[in-house]
Amino acid sequence: MKIKQDTRFLIIGLGLIGGSYAMGLSKAGYSVFAIDQEQEAIDYALEKQMIVKGACTDDEGTVIALIKQADCILFGLYPSAILPWISRYQQYIKSGALLSDVSGVKAAIVPSIQAALRNDLEFIGAHPMAGKEVSSNRFSDPSIFKIANFIITPTEKNSSAAIAFMKEFAHLLGFHHTAILSLQEHDRMIGFLSQLTHIIAVALMNTSDNTHLAEYTGDSFRDLTRIAKINEQLWSELFFLNKPVLLAEIDAFSKALASLRKALAEDDEEKLKELMRLSTKRRKVFDQKQEEHN
Numbered sequence: 001m002k003i004k005q006d007t008r009f010l011i012i013g014l015g016l017i018g019g020s021y022a023m024g025l026s027k028a029g030y031s032v033f034a035i036d037q038e039q040e041a042i043d044y045a046l047e048k049q050m051i052v053k054g055a056c057t058d059d060e061g062t063v064i065a066l067i068k069q070a071d072c073i074l075f076g077l078y079p080s081a082i083l084p085w086i087s088r089y090q091q092y093i094k095s096g097a098l099l100s101d102v103s104g105v106k107a108a109i110v111p112s113i114q115a116a117l118r119n120d121l122e123f124i125g126a127h128p129m130a131g132k133e134v135s136s137n138r139f140s141d142p143s144i145f146k147i148a149n150f151i152i153t154p155t156e157k158n159s160s161a162a163i164a165f166m167k168e169f170a171h172l173l174g175f176h177h178t179a180i181l182s183l184q185e186h187d188r189m190i191g192f193l194s195q196l197t198h199i200i201a202v203a204l205m206n207t208s209d210n211t212h213l214a215e216y217t218g219d220s221f222r223d224l225t226r227i228a229k230i231n232e233q234l235w236s237e238l239f240f241l242n243k244p245v246l247l248a249e250i251d252a253f254s255k256a257l258a259s260l261r262k263a264l265a266e267d268d269e270e271k272l273k274e275l276m277r278l279s280t281k282r283r284k285v286f287d288q289k290q291e292e293h294n
């Protein structure tokens, strides 16, 4: 299984990431097709030449025709919507096709998808670590992948050919770096790196009604709360699907916050400075690793 110039990609769900995949693949010369529940998303993708052909979910005849000719199907759907889609439509998928997703959680969804899939098809999880604080394919922009990491989460059900295909896919979309993680490693990593950060941004924004402070703010508040403008449907689903990991991360964060509070309340200047030196040291190592990466 290799990406060939005539490989036909079908994107299910033309949101920000689905749309950015479509745009990037089309720009690289591939034939991209799409299915979305909104006719408006299809029309926009056609107008911007992100896809060759598209179908709205209720146009059953065209949907089935597009599924039948696809070599690679990419789900830009919410995680919980993938399995029902597969149950309904896998009967039409071409034998040997590869399926993948963009979901921010893996252990809760990948094993059940793989178990439900026909034996002549293969599903491999993937997570593009890129996004914006807006949804809709109107904001599609494949340049968001340029500085981004791409994570592939194979299981024992995946072939080395499928892993190679996804690596090549990440390369052709311009991802900066590709990593391989198990489903559990992925979910532990994402619980801290992405989910806890969204929780903190929401909590910070909700600490008080701070909207009148817009005319005074500097970068610190702006940077820390950019992601507080959040899609509650998607993110509540992601949080519940990774609940034990996220609860543990929230507890660890609360502990870190409590030690800062304690040092301040007890006028323990040395402790306060020690905590700041620790964060500075860790952030410097993080910066260094990012630079080595670039």
Ligand SMILES: O=C(O)C(=O)C[C@]1(C(=O)O)C=C[C@@H](O)C=C1
Residues within 6 Å of the ligand: 103, 104, 128, 129, 130, 131, 132, 133, 193, 194, 195, 227
């Ligand atoms: O940059 C943002 O707005 C993001 O939220 C991107 C982000 C992240 O948390 O870093 C969010 C979700 C994706 O699954 C991957 C990356």
